[in-house]
Amino acid sequence: MKIGIVTDAFPPTVGGMETFAADFALALASNNRVTDVDILAFETLERQQEPFSHSGIDLTRSGAESTLGRLKRGIRWGIRSEYDVVHSLTLYPGGLITAVLNNLLSIQRTFVTVHGTDALSVAEDPIRGRIRKFILEHNGVICLSESTRSKVAAAYSTDLDDRVIPPGAPNLPDPASEIKLPDTDGQFTVLTVTRLVERKGIFDLIDAVNPLSNVSLWVVGDGPKRAELERQCERYGIENRVTFVGTVGEAELVSYYDAADLFCLPSRHVQSAGDVEGLGLVFLEAQKRGVPVVGTDSGGIPEAIDDGETGYVVEEKNPAALRDAIRRIAESPERQSAFGDTAPTFVECQFTWEQCVERHLDAYRGLEGATDT
Numbered sequence: 379m380k381i382g383i384v385t386d387a388f389p390p391t392v393g394g395m396e397t398f399a400a401d402f403a404l405a406l407a408s409n410n411r412v413t414d415v416d417i418l419a420f421e422t423l424e425r426q427q428e429p430f431s432h433s434g435i436d437l438t439r440s441g442a443e444s445t446l447g448r449l450k451r452g453i454r455w456g457i458r459s460e461y462d463v464v465h466s467l468t469l470y471p472g473g474l475i476t477a478v479l480n481n482l483l484s485i486q487r488t489f490v491t492v493h494g495t496d497a498l499s500v501a502e503d504p505i506r507g508r509i510r511k512f513i514l515e516h517n518g519v520i521c522l523s524e525s526t527r528s529k530v531a532a533a534y535s536t537d538l539d540d541r542v543i544p545p546g547a548p549n550l551p552d553p554a555s556e557i558k559l560p561d562t563d564g565q566f567t568v569l570t571v572t573r574l575v576e577r578k579g580i581f582d583l584i585d586a587v588n589p590l591s592n593v594s595l596w597v598v599g600d601g602p603k604r605a606e607l608e609r610q611c612e613r614y615g616i617e618n619r620v621t622f623v624g625t626v627g628e629a630e631l632v633s634y635y636d637a638a639d640l641f642c643l644p645s646r647h648v649q650s651a652g653d654v655e656g657l658g659l660v661f662l663e664a665q666k667r668g669v670p671v672v673g674t675d676s677g678g679i680p681e682a683i684d685d686g687e688t689g690y691v692v693e694e695k696n697p698a699a700l701r702d703a704i705r706r707i708a709e710s711p712e713r714q715s716a717f718g719d720t721a722p723t724f725v726e727c728q729f730t731w732e733q734c735v736e737r738h739l740d741a742y743r744g745l746e747g748a749t750d751t
Contacts, residue, residue, distance in 0.1 A: 379742065380414045381406060382461035384452055384475055386468040388419040388439075389430065392625070393573075394659045395493055397548050398522075399467045400430075402738075405546060405731035407434035411739055418455050420448050420472075445471045453478060463742045465489040469496040469513060470506075477516035487742060490517040494526040494677060495577075498652030501533035511536065518741060523657045523678030533652075541741050544681070546731030547662035554629040559637050560621040562594040566708040569638035569669070571631065571660045574601030577653045579644035579674065581610060585697035586644070586704060588614045593708060595620045598634055635667040639714060640707055642672040645679060646694045658682045665689075665725045670717035672703045682729075688721040 383403055387395035399419075407415045414434065421439045430437050440451050452475030456464050464479055465488070466472035473490035480488040490513060497514070500506040511534050521527040521542050531538035568587065572578040580597065584607065587595050597607070597620065604622060611617045626634065635641070641664035645655040655677035662682060664671050671689035673679040674696075685691040690706070692699040707714050 379412050379462045379739065380460070381412060381416070381742075382456060382459060382464040383415060383417045384419075384455075384464065384466045384468075384472040385417065386420045386448075386470075386472050388417070388421070391421075394656075395468060397659060398491075398545050401546060401549050401731060402467065402734070403435055404432055404549070405735045406738070407432060409735050409739065416459060416461070418452060420451075445474075449475055449478065453483075457483065463487045463489065465491070465738075465742075466517070467491045469493070469510060473513040473517060474509065477513045481516045487744075488517050489520055489741070490514070491520050491522070492526055492530055493522060494529070494656030495653050497530045498533055498654060501530075501652060507534075510534070514538065520738070520741065523681045525654075525678040525681065526656050529654065529677075541737070543734060543737045543741070544729055545657070545659065545662075546734045547666045547725045547729045548659050549731075550632050550663060550666065551629045553632040553636055554627070557630050557633045559633065560594075560596060560623070565592055565594040565619070567594050567596060567637065567639045568704060569596045569598065569634055569641050569664075570643050571598045571634070571641070571663075572601075572643055573599055574603040574607060576603065577645055577648050577651075577655070579646045579676075579694070580607055582644045582646070582695065582697045582700060583642060584610050584614070584616075584620065586700035587620070588616055590701065590705060590708070593619070593704065596623055596634060596638065597621065598623045598626055598631065600625050631663075632667065635664055635669055638664075638669055640672060640689075640704065641665075641669045642700070642704065643679075644672075644674045644692075644694065644700050645676045646674065647676045655679050662725055662729050665721035668718045668722050670707055670714055670721065672700065672707070674700075684720070684724045688717050688724050 385399045389396050389400045406412050416436045419439050448471050456479045464476050466476045476488035524542050527542050587593050611620045647654045657678035661671050674694035676694040680691045683689050690703040692703050
C-alpha cells in the first residue's frame with residue numbers, strides 16, 4: 379500500500395501533533411503491508427532544510443505560506459503520485475487538500491485525523507466552521523479519543539460514526555547521560571510538561587501545591603502565561619519549591635520523568651475558545667516511564683489514565699480535588715509504587731503503535747472491524 383501523508387505539524391517543531399505525526403509515519407513505514415510512505419509537510423522557511431530520514435519514508439518540506447498556495451501544492455502532490463490512500467494528520471488546511479482530492483478528483487480513500495481544538499475552536503465561525511464541516515464530510519474521519527469524536531460530532535451536527543483509534547505512546551530516547559536536575563531537598567516531586575497556556579490548568583496546579591509544604595513542582599515547558607505563573611508563586615511565597623525549567627530536549631525530558639515522583643497535568647476545557655485536551659500524550663509518556671499520574675476529567679484525559687490503577691482522574695478546575703489526589707500519593711509510598719508498577723503495562727496494552735497502525739490500515743481498506751473502539 380502506498381500512502382501519502384500531509385501535515386502542517388511535523389518535527390523539529392515541538393508539540394503533541396508533531397510528535398504524533400513523526401511516530402505515526404515511522405510506525406507506518408515499519409509495517410509490512412506498507413510499501414511507501416510519502417510526507418508533504420508544510421513548514422516555515424527556516425524549517426525546510428531540517429533533516430529527517432528513515433527507510434521507506436520520503437519527506438518533502440514545503441514553504442507554501444498561503445492557504446491557497448498550500449492547497450495548490452497539495453493537490454498537485456496528491457495527483458502526481460497516485461497514492462492508494464491520502465491521509466491528512468491535521469484538520470486544516472491539510473484536511474482541505476484531502477477533501478478536495480476526494481470530492482472533485484474522485485480519489486476515494488482520503489482521511490483526516492481530528493485532534494479536538496483544531497475543530498472545536500472554530501465551530502461557531504460562519505466561514506471557518508463551514509470549511510471544517512466540508513472537510514469532515516468529505517474524508518474518512520479518525521479521532522484519537524472518544525471525547526474528541528463526540529464533541530466534534532455535536533459541534534458540527536454531523537454523524538461522525540467513523541473510527542476512534544488511540545495513538546501509540548510517544549517514542550522516547552534514553553535519558554540524558556549528564557544533566558543537573560533542580561534540587562528538591564528530598565521533597566516529593568511533582569512534574570508537569572506542557573505549554574504554559576490557560577487550557578493546561580497550571581494555575582490550578584500551583585494552587586493545589588501551595589499548602590503542601592513537603593511537595594516541590596517542576597514545570598517543564600514555556601508559553602505566554604509563564605510570567606503570570608511565576609508571579610503567582612511569588613505571591614504564595616513558594617518560588618523556592620516551584621522551578622520553571624523551560625523547554626528541554628527529548629533526552630533531558632526523559633531524565634525529568636525518571637526523577638519525578640508524580641506527573642500531573644490538570645487541563646481544563648476553555649469552552650469560549652473551544653480549547654480542550656484531545657487525549658494528552660504526556661500522560662502516556664509519563665506512564666511509559668513508570669511514573670504515577672494525576673489528570674482531570676477534561677476532554678480525552680480519562681481515556682489516557684487507568685483511574686485508581688495508574689493514578690487518579692479528578693474534576694477539572696478543582697484545585698482542592700487536585701491537592702487531595704497529590705497528597706494521597708505523596709503520603710503513601712506503597713500506593714506510589716503500585717501505580718508506577720502498573721503504568722507501563724497499561725500503556726503497553728492500550729497504546730501501542732503496532733495496534734494503531736493495524737487499525738489505520740484496516741480503516742484504509744474499509745474493514746468493518748476497524749470501527750471498534
